[in-house]
Every structure is written in C-alpha cells, then in structure tokens.
Amino acid sequence: MSAPVILLVEDEPSQRAVLSYNLKAEGFDVVEAVDGEEALLLASEAQPDLCLLDWMLPHVSGLEVCRRLKSGKQTRELPIIMLSARSEELDKVRGLETGADDYMVKPYSVAELIARVRKELRRTRPAALGEELVYEDILLDAASHRVSRAGHNIKLGPTEFRLLACFLEAQGRVLSREQLLDRVWGRDIYVDTRTVDVHIGRLRKALMQHGGGDPLRTVRGAGYALG
Amino acid sequence: MSAPVILLVEDEPSQRAVLSYNLKAEGFDVVEAVDGEEALLLASEAQPDLCLLDWMLPHVSGLEVCRRLKSGKQTRELPIIMLSARSEELDKVRGLETGADDYMVKPYSVAELIARVRKELRRTRPAALGEELVYEDILLDAASHRVSRAGHNIKLGPTEFRLLACFLEAQGRVLSREQLLDRVWGRDIYVDTRTVDVHIGRLRKALMQHGGGDPLRTVRGAGYALG
C-alpha cells in the first residue's frame, strides 16, 4: 500500500524543509508548494491525502486557498490543517469557518503536528497508518500485515492484500477497475484492466478457503464492492 | 521522579526555540546555553542528564566544549549528542573521537532526535523504561546486552543484536528494509538494501541454533516481522 501523500504549502524555505523532512521521516510522501497557485494546482494533480496549509502566503492567502479547495468538487474531501503564526482566537475561528479541519499555532510541537495529521488520516486512509480494518468476520491488520477470516489465518500475496485493504477502506462503495488499478497498482503503471478480474478471483478464493460466502460483490458494468 | 534535564547548546535563536519547544513537549526540562562558556558553566551548575551540543558555536567550538566536558571530573559521565549541519563534519566529529555519545546531522527528524535522547537516557536513568524485551521464549536484556531463547544463551553480533531489538520493540509490526536500515545502520549510512536479508538470515540461524521454529516472518514485498 502506498504511503499517504501530504501536500505541504509553506512559502518560507527553512520551515518547509523542516516539516518536509520530519514528515518523510514518519513515512509520508510529501509534495511541496510555495504559494497558493501551486497549491491549488497540485491539490488536484498529485492527489494528496491531506494538506498542511500555511496561513500567510504570497499572492493568494492561505485562507483563500482553503476556501477554494473546500468549494472545489475534486478537493472538497481533502482534509486541511491550517498553520498560523498568530494565536488570536479570531484567526482560529475564521480558519475553521472556512472549512479547515484543524488548526495549529506556530511554534508547534512536531510530535503534536504528526499526531494531528494521523488523526485526520485515520478517517480516510486507515490501512496506510497500520490500523485494523474489519468487515464482518474478515480482519486485516495493516501493521503486522495479517489477514484472517473467522479466526483462520489467511495468506495473501502482496497484490491481493492491497486489493482487500482498498475494499475495506472504501467501506462498501463500488470501486471500478480503473480505480483499483490506480490504488493498488499505482497511477502510471500500465496493466490490462482484465487483470483486476484475475486478482479478484484469487482474493475470493483465498477468502473462501475455509468456508464462508463470497464477501465480494460483482457490479456488472461498474466494478466490484465489498459486502 | 523529576523530569530529565537537557542542556541545549545552540547559538541560533530559531533553532534553539524549535528544539526547546519540542523537547519540552516531550516532557523534558530544558536548560539553554548560547555559547561554549555558558554551556560549560551550566553543565556543572544545572546538573543536566544529557547535553545536545551544536557543532558551530561562537568563541569556543562545540568540539572544544565536548572535549572539556569529557575531561572534567564532574561532567565526564554526561551523555553528549552532537548536532552538525553537514555530513562532512560528521566524519570529522567521528574521526576526532571527541567522546560524544551520539551524532546527528541537520536537518534531522525531531522524532529521531527524541528517540536518540531517550536511548542515551535509558543508559543513565534506567528507571525510566523497562529494560527487558520479551517475545515468547526469546529474551533480550538491553542492560547486560544478552539474548537467550528457551533458556539457552545466544551469542549475537552487534548488528543482529540491534536487529532483534528493533523487532522486539516493534511488537509484531512489519518493518521494511528501509526502516531497518534507518534504525539499525543509521540514517545516513549507505548500505545495499539486500544486506538486510543477509543479516536476517544470520539472525534466524542464531535464534534457531538450539531448535525451535523460525520466529521471523518474511512479508513478501513489505519486509520482515517478528511473530
């Protein structure tokens, strides 16, 4: 499973370097933007999982970037943590009003920032953080890379493991073959779309090896879903 | 018990502020010095448990401070972690054998710095954390540097020892080769990632020399895990 991607928007180079380095050390992928323009561009292009947004930016203010991200269709769901140098309560209120999901005042504890990042990602990318994912009698422990069903241990190849993690993260939503290729294989890998079918088959077989019904649902013309 | 006191020697105010803030956030008491003079004074006066020492200092260099601390009777036992801006200097620091207990190159991961601080403190203030790591019949005693399995003493090389300690600390989580290289070999050492495999093999052999199954699990495409 790919590491969560964090969009870091901060104009001051040294601040940016420190944050970037520490985020990378925690295992995140970091995409950096130096101003609002670039931030908005990368937000839709790099498909980040979370955005760290500085309040003070040249040209377009952080507040404005936040507002635009939250009103854009593609980027509405992107969690945003605002970083501000000032502690005035008014700023905080305004930040959260604009739709930011959290707010931190500089100077902040890096440990606390990381903790808040994790808190936001826990909602959207639980598998990437090493959480336990459950659906009925199926249990996937991302940290120890283990899967079991009704108590029986189940051995999965890397691809099937990621596939199952996707379905568990998607919470029953239907995922198209294209979406699965993106998330499981990666964005710029070219493989035949029918290959997904084969791996779905393998995943099904593995999950049913100790009995139990088929937990995967084929949605003709659309893709697959869990449950 | 009172919190460990850390003597932070760093002349640049912003760097000092960041470090101080983060250390305090982790529950340490911080005493700050801006140059070598003050550092030497505070080292004997404030009775710190550990010293974070910047390489570049006005007047008296960090290297010189380190040397003096290590030759002073009262301060000889004070653990020192040197902070250096560039990796070339790191070599010098190492080569000159200043007596520092650990080194970090800027920019560093705050999480890693904290981890190293704890590591040093564990030696000098062992009451802080439990020293024995256990998994099933495997026992690692960090204080005496001993490992045993099912009662049999097991002799491990330094690398295998650290490797096993990592797995015991990770509590069953999968560790990637990169993570292991970071933790066992160090962040800025270049070693082929395949080398990890070899040492895993050696560790396995050592752990199984008196019988018993393989406690290490290979997670294809991801890394290794204990149990």
Added chain:
DNA sequence: TGGTTTTGTGACAGAAACATAACAGTTTTA
C-alpha cells in the same frame, strides 16, 4: 430464444522477491 457483452477461471511463462553460501576486507579480541 439466440446473440452479444461481460465476467470467471485454469494454465503458463516470465519476472520478481527472497534465501543462502562464499568471499574479501575490516575490526575486535586475546
């Protein structure tokens, strides 16, 4: 129903990931 589209699946060859032994250079130990 018959034809058409979509999905399921077994087989297979090639690729990738991993295990292990051997080796040469280095460091530590006695």
Added chain:
DNA sequence: TAAAACTGTTATGTTTCTGTCACAAAACCA
C-alpha cells in the same frame, strides 16, 4: 600481532507471484 569475529557484497539457486491469454460461464438484451 595473530587469530577470531564481524560486515557488506555478490552470485546462484529457489520460491512465489504476476499478468496475459483462451475459453467457459453468466448476465443482459431484443
């Protein structure tokens, strides 16, 4: 200072996984 222990790399063998294809089965549609 010689011997022993340790390290990182390389080469080779082994296992496991992948992606594609071909054909079978199922679902859909008129």
